[in-house]
Amino acid sequence: MIELQGELERRDAAQPGKDFMFGRITRSATKEGMLELLIGYHLLEGTVVKLKKPLAPAVEYKVVGVVRHKVLFKNRPRALISKPDPTRRG
Template sequence: SECREWALLELQGVLEIQPSAQHLPLNAFSIGSLSRSQQEKYYFTIGYHELEGKKVSLKKPMLVLQKVLRADPIDVESSPVVLSTQYPTQVQKTSELKAIGIIRHKILFKTRPKALISK
């Protein structure tokens, strides 16, 4: 499998989840909308705020890893652990890390957000 190119968003400040939504998992949220202009400026709209940023190369690339759990049957004869005969199949849980992406750039938003006001 190949590693996809990812980007890192660097924001200044704190993003807060509304108290009514704190029981939801993080992947249930949409933080905002990211767009790019022809002048290579990036705009990130969060609610009624717009941030302006730029693309910056990282000094060292970062790897995005995913933990994969595996259940391997245990070889009873070579296992140093005494196994109970109550359970006919013994399973050993192992995990491995799978590279799913690489990050070579970040989009840096270091200025204060601009308020978007509807007229």
């Protein structure tokens, strides 16, 4: 389950029936217990948080899983690369 605050926009036109992969989650190589979400050239760092109450759909639906943990990204994304300054030479 992915919970986002704000909007996530695609640069290419969405194609019906095609899967949409927006990023990659990996364990941090430098910070123990942290996860990193890489979306394009933006990096978010997060931690795994146990939910107080498991999240599941209402009884009318067939339950295929219960979400007990989420990854919490508290800080704004960090740009890994930046565009070169056209006015700067050298």
